[in-house]
Amino acid sequence: MKKSNARWLVGDGEMAERIRAYDWSSHPFGPMDEWPDALRIVLSIALNSNMPTAIYWGRDLRLLYNDEWSGVPRDRHPKALGQKASEVWTDIWGVVGPQFDAVLNHAESVTSFDQLLEIERGGIAEETYWNYSLSPILGADGEVLGVFNQGHEVTDKVLAARERAAEIDRMRDLFAQAPGAIAVLKGPEHVFEIANSAYLDLIGQRDSVLGHAVSDVLPEVVSQGFVDLLGEVYRTAKPYVGSEVPIELMRDGQAETRVVDFVYQPTRDAAGQVDGIFVEAWDVTDRSQLLDELRHLTTTLEERVQREVAKKLEAEEKLNRVQRLEAIGQLTGGIAHDFNNMLAVIISALNILRRRLGSESADHVRLIEAAEDGAHRAAKLTQQLLAFARKQSLAPSRVNPGELVTSMEELIARAIGEQIIINVETDPDVCDILADATQLENALLNLAINARDAMPEGGSLRLRVNKQAIGETRAAELEVEPGDFACISVEDTGTGMSPEIAGKVFDPFFTTKEVGKGTGLGLSQVIGFIQQSKGQIVLDTEEGRGTRFSLYLPRCKEGAVSAEAAVHVDGAQSGRGERILVVEDDERLRGFTGEALNELGYSVETAPSGDEALSLIASGYKPDLVLTDIIMRGMTGHELARKLKAFDAGSNVVFMSGYAHDATSAADVPSVEPLIKKPFTIETLASTISVALRRKGEHD
Incomplete structure (x- = not known):
């Protein structure tokens, strides 16, 4: 590019340098030394102006501009220098073209304020606003030689003003409304x-x-x-x-x-x-x-208000009682969970000791078995504490209701006392049901104790189990699905209930017992359990003639596993050196569990946390099975299993937990994995591990 040596051009800014450096010899303007005086004058004015200024020269409006105006065309700068206005502003020529025409052909001046121009920037049409003026550059004979343009963008100001106006309108509307x-x-x-x-x-x-x-x-x-x-x-x-x-x-x-x-x-x-x-x-x-x-109402209204206040206070007291129960339940659950870990250590140690002693020392074995029996009793008590704390989810299995009621006869007899005669009748053809046996036992025991309280002077309690076919009409009344049902009825010869009390007996917090003698939640829990098991409970009572509760539970479908079958798997089997990784944050339980597995013939590694277990596997250790606790400090067993499955979909995981609720309480449980409930015996551990390894072998 040939640089002009036009000495008449005054200015040292960017555009002055670009104009000097431009090769005008092949441009319609021609060499700068030949430019007319009028062009030289207005260009010098533009280059030395602090206002964004452009000159559109000649009939085809060729563009010259100063440094301040170079920001107007943005990405079209500096290519716009010397170009026709119609070529530079193709996107807005429909708006500005007629304005240029008015100046060029009629010597009119044009001034625009907040002019909307949709300009393409970066390939996207943007809505912009401008204040600018277009003035004719006149020759000595009055001929229009070009257009003198000054202006700047006011988009931000216009949009801000528009937003302020909208806000004022909103405030005006809010004020008016x-x-x-x-x-x-x-x-x-x-x-x-x-x-x-x-x-x-x-x-x-x-x-x-x-x-x-x-x-x-x-x-x-x-x-x-x-x-x-x-x-x-x-x-x-x-x-x-x-x-x-x-x-x-x-x-x-x-x-x-x-x-x-x-x-x-x-x-x-x-x-x-x-x-x-x-x-x-x-x-x-x-x-x-x-x-x-209200101030002139009679004393009757004041009494009504007092009654309403009393009801409110009573409701608040009931709420406080429920909250206290929940707090006790949380505390009990936590204590029982930790107690399970301690029992697991004791039982594991006793199991290992018994296996090692064998039958050589009968006295020692007898003492160990007594200690084991005490530990198992403590474990059963712990499970009862967890049930009270509602840390157990329903575990439905195939149950024979006749056998269950018969097995409870002695327990119920002790609970209701000798002054009440108990009579149990079971139909040998009664169908099996699918229910949580523990919860069903609790429900029947609850009903029996209520019956005892309704017979303070003694009486008789009849438990009857039979099979009933329920058709569509009766099913609609009971709000169950038609089919075969087992009906368990608990009938007493007590005081019975009035219609008013019978209508509220299943309501939460309703009780006829003295304060402190009951929560009023027992029967509401019973009906909740029965209905959750897809059954129904029916109350028949008459004041002075006794009460009968009938529990209807649907027949168990074929294929369901009985509670006994679900618990008992193949007898304890010895390992053959399979690699087991034990993950448990309780040091003693981790040690005894590992020792028990070594005793069974497995190769054992242990880790106190999920993070350390993952680090061990990342270093190259490949376990055949991971046995992990669920509730641990830091990473939970569920999270560990999810990460193991993500790393290797075939990872074999067995959970161990102080209560079954853990196994289903997390949203990220990767799959249904085997679960060993703490505390467990070495036989249960051996059976579960053996089955899990055999299952993996069948799937591989």
């Missing part, structure tokens, strides 16, 4: 500047409000002291709050008393001086009248 009566008063004369429709409705239609003083608009309030109160607020700058204040108003030509709550809040100018008062009022006439009526 506000439920409270609102007015703004200005100056010591309290002239209305603003009043919303709610305010105008409150004072009634007036000929003129805005621009007039309160004393002129509402002359009737002057003698009532409201104007003096406004003056006091204005002078002291202290707000005033009025509550249930009567005011006499001339509403639509009629004198009327209204009762209002209101606020007088002083407003301040930019200098911090009080310049007016913000008024907000609420018409509470109806509420005030209602309160007056």
Whole structure:
């Protein structure tokens, strides 16, 4: 590119340098030394101007511009230099083309403010706004030689102003629609500047409000002291709050008393001086009248209120009792869970010791077995604590209801006492059911104890189990699916219930027992369990003649596993050196579990946490099975299993836990994995591990 040596061009900015450096010899302008004086003059003015300035020269409007204007074309700079306006502004020529035509052909000046121009920037059409002027550059004979352009983008200002206007409109709408009566008063004369429709409705239609003083608009309030109160607020700058204040108003030509709550809040100018008062009022006439009526109610109403308060206090007390029960349940569950870990250590140690002693020392074995029996009793107590704490989920299995009731006869007899005769009748053809045996036992025991309480002088308790076929009509009444059901009835010869009590007996918190004798939750839990098991409970009672509860539970479908079969797997089997990784944060339990597995013939590695287990596997250790606790500090057993499955979908995982709830309480359990409940015997451990390894071998 040939640089011009035109000495007449004054300026050292970017565009001055670009213009000098441009090869004008092949351009319609020709060499710069040959440029006409008019062009030289206006170009010098543009280059030395602080305003964004452009010159469109000649009939085809060739473009020259200064540094400040170079930001206007953005990515079209510097290619726009020397180009035709119609080529530079192809995207907006439909708007600016006629404006240039008016200047070029009619010598008119064009000024545009907030002009919308949709300009392409980066290949995207943007909505932009501009302030600019287009003026003719005239020759000596009055001929238009070009167009002188100055201007700048105002998009941000326009959009901000538009947003402010929208916000003002929103505020105006909110003000107009506000439920409270609102007015703004200005100056010591309290002239209305603003009043919303709610305010105008409150004072009634007036000929003129805005621009007039309160004393002129509402002359009737002057003698009532409201104007003096406004003056006091204005002078002291202290707000005033009025509550249930009567005011006499001339509403639509009629004198009327209204009762209002209101606020007088002083407003301040930019200098911090009080310049007016913000008024907000609420018409509470109806509420005030209602309160007056309430004040004149008779003593009967006061008694009703007292009864309602008593009910509320009673409900609060019941709620407090439930919360206390929940707190005790949480504490009990936590203690029982930790106790399970300790029992697991004791039982594992005793199992290992018994295996090692064999039958050589009968006395030692007898002592070990006694200790094991005590530990198992403690474990059973722990499970009962966990059940109370509701840490056990339902574990439905195939149950023979006749056998279950028969097995409970001795337990129920001890619970209800000798003064009550118990009679058990079972149908040998009764169908098996699918239910949580423990929860069913608890439900029957609950019903038996309630029956005992209904027979303080003694009586008889009859438990009957039979099979019933329930058709569609009866099923609709019971809200169950038609089919074969086992019916377990618990019938007493006690005091019975009145219809009123019978209608509430399944309601939570309802009890007829003395305070402290029951929570009122027992029967609501029973019906909840039965209905969760897809069954129903029916109450038949008559005051003075006894009560019968009938539990209907549907027949178990083929293929369901009995509780006994689900628990007992193949006998303990020895390992053959398979690699077992034990993950347990309790050091003693981790050690004894590992030792028990070594005793069974497995190769064992242990880890105190999920993170360390993953690190061990990452280092190259490949276990055939991972035995992990569920609740651990840091990473849980569920999280560890999920990460193992993500690393190797075939990972073999067995969970161990203090309570079954752990196995299903996490949302990220990767699959249904085997579970060993703590505390466990070495035989249960051996069986579970053996089955899990055999299952993996079958799938591989």
